[in-house]
Amino acid sequence: MSKVIVVGGGPSGMMAAITASKNNNEVILIERNEELGKKLRVTGGGRCNLTNYRDIEDFFDKIVTNKKFLYSSFYTFTNHSLLEYFKSNGLEYIIEDFNDHKVYTKSGKSEEVIDILKNDLKDNSVKVIYNKQVIDIIVENDAVSGVILNDGQNIKGDKVIISTGGKSYPHTGSDGSMYDILVKHNHTLKKIYPALTPLTIKEHWIKNLQGVSIQNVEISCKIRNKKIYQVGDILFAHFGLTGPCVLKLSSYINKYVEDNLIELNIDFLPNTSSDEISKIIRENPNKNIINNLRRLLPQNFLKEVLKILNLTDKKANELTKTDEEKIISYIKSMKLTCNGTKGIKTSQVTSGGISVKEINSSTMESKIIKNLYLTGELIDIDAETGGYNLQIAFSTGYLAGISV
Structure with missing residues (x-):
């Protein structure tokens, strides 16, 4: 059993925490907001376009940046794997074939998706820490060994998964502050651009x-x-x-x-x-x-x-x-x-991020810092609108969770 720290309570972080806990790890999830899934709550106009129903091989034509990097994560945890997960937890969804095969909650409420993830975290004994921001990671001998919180507290761990998102929708907590921390620890940041923006x-x-x-x-x-x-x-x-x-x-x-x-x-x-x-x-x-x-x-x-x-x-x-x-x-x-x-604040997704060349696409582990894993929008990957970006978040989070 490892002690795993997950930073960021969005879709990628929650999926990573759930999967890591199911692999018999002790998991702590740290969220800077007072609630989980704050950005997830507003996706799809609040209806939650959680994925797309196209064949998974068709997803790659919808990836704008670094599509090859996503082969392992997409095929390890496909869109149909994601839908089966939510269905088994009681979610009813609809497929809008007339609307690019987008998948939405049947109720039109994103809260249902968030509640399922929160309940699964609870059922798998994931400890969630709210209203705390990670201001640095602890690195010893080129391996991560914990995180430092904004209240000065150090939390030690064997593995750390970073799922803090990009810079779009900064009011939800994804303000890009983790980029500076990772650059300080020798990761490369590809220039940030607004994507899916007016x-x-x-x-x-x-x-x-x-x-x-x-x-x-x-x-x-x-x-x-x-x-x-x-x-x-x-x-x-x-x-x-x-x-x-x-x-x-x-x-x-x-x-x-x-x-x-x-x-x-x-x-x-x-x-x-x-x-x-x-x-x-x-x-x-x-x-x-x-x-x-x-x-x-x-x-x-x-x-x-x-x-x-x-x-x-x-x-x-x-x-x-x-x-x-x-x-x-x-x-x-x-x-x-x-x-x-219209800029990054009005963009749905961040283009750019931590270089994929510094991440093992088969595990999501950093090639720079051992036992550090990076997922979701934090990385230099983005896709068209249609549920593809949320699938990236869930798939990379799942892959990191099974790899720790």
Whole structure:
């Protein structure tokens, strides 16, 4: 039996603590907040998108950074392993096949997931220490031997698992302070970027579309001659763009947009051809263009486009071919300039973190410090939205828990 200290009571830390305790270890879980799973509580809009129902081999196409590192953890504890775990503990869930196969709690309450994990911690005699922050780890002869708390207390242990998260949603406790501690002990920190975050747009008129949402939009751009695109729903905001499609795109352009302007090309009707749009514009010659097009796109969006083109009051029979082509161009290939992101505080996930080259992907043990294990968002791994990041947290936590 080993004495295992787990730092961080999020999904990865709780899963690591549960698994380690089931392997006949004495486990202490240290959480800086007054409750466990604070960030987990707000995921999926509070509904808890706990994983995705795709085949596990399909997950790797959804990993943005360092997908190969996750082979061992994903195949050791798959999405179906996770769902079986929760099902066996009484959780009812639903699979939204129409929504990228996302898995949510049937009740729509993330508290059910947290309660199951908390009960399992209790059933396996995990000691939970609340409202204490680890401010350093104790390293002796290149091996970890304990942690130091913010009240000056030293807790000794044989193994330490760090699951403190990244820098996104800092109000939940994941403020990135553990990065500095690990760097002090010779780990390498890959630069931090916001991922799954809204994008800011240079064009000022975009604020006039605040609140307008459009489904099944295709957004594309080129970075170093490579085309990047995403399809999904978008929402206009006073600062620019958000919504699932935009959030996913942000994870692929976040490193580049920090120092460069990026031209976005937006097709608001990717499944409708230019010829079809032309016919709809012309189908009622005596009607205003907006009346003809509003079954395809929101009226407020059309009003703004036509205002920009000085065509607001035009009827279809008054429209020149050139003006028609301009309208279609705005609908099928609107050009907007992305000049940044909304930053780490509004990002759902942190991109960057402790280098995967310094972690054994088969055990999650540090290659720098013996008996130290790192899991979840703390590491330089991130994925698209859709339950993939939570699966990373659970899978890496589970792998660390069985490896201590």
